[in-house]
Amino acid sequence: MSGRTIQIFLPFGSPRGIKIAEITNRTVQAILIPRNKIDEAGQRSEVKNVGVYFLFGQDEDDANPKVYIGECRKLL
Template sequence: MKQHWIYRNSIVRFNKNAYKKMNNGKAFNLFLLDGEVTGRMKCTLPSWSGLAYKIPRTYLDTCKDRAYLKQSGVYFLFGKNDEEEDTVYIGQAGIRKNGEGVLFRVAEHLKDEFYFTDEGFVVLAGSQIEETDAEAIPDTIKKLRARCRQNNEIKDGVLTKNYLFKSPSYAASFILGMTTNGKTDWKTADGVSLKTR
């Protein structure tokens, strides 16, 4: 029996047999190379000869002994754009004359901060956020704060979800609503700034 659904003024035919074919799940194996979920991961799929690795930037040097990473491959580099939105770069690497492959190509991207950001600074949910934007505020931060207010992620001057920033100054600007130097503004309970640590 075929069913019809109305979606945004369009009629969509629902075929139960086609849905059953799409709904076939697959099992995969996930191996934690360092014994922790924040470390390197190797993923395999039965009946597939390929491998997938998840490697944090800080672990790249520990992967030089992995022969599979000297082969041809596709890689994904994750980072943030100027609006602090998640972005991904997809690249392809072949085996070079020097015998190096995908790992070597990924390592070449280390100089590109756009794609590789260290963990950075997390502003935690529940943090107090200045509700008024100063005239001197980075445009990217101003847009992010406006989007957070629109999505109720800043509600009554309180952040409702964690946000990761690539620099202490961006995190401080997000909280204070103005341009500021995070290395001097962030301080421990003892009054020690990041700059003096």
């Protein structure tokens, strides 16, 4: 198996902020958006594409981890 290169871009310069990762020579991107950076994420063109998203959290009653998986269409 050959190796791959993953590039991680920090659009606002902070490793604690939004991260955009992609495998070079592919069209797939992964975007990590911390909850407190949702408003800033709206400024990025990458979040306006078709995609699948994952929302992570915990159940209020028993603190078990939860995930919601959704899909979105391209915004015009």
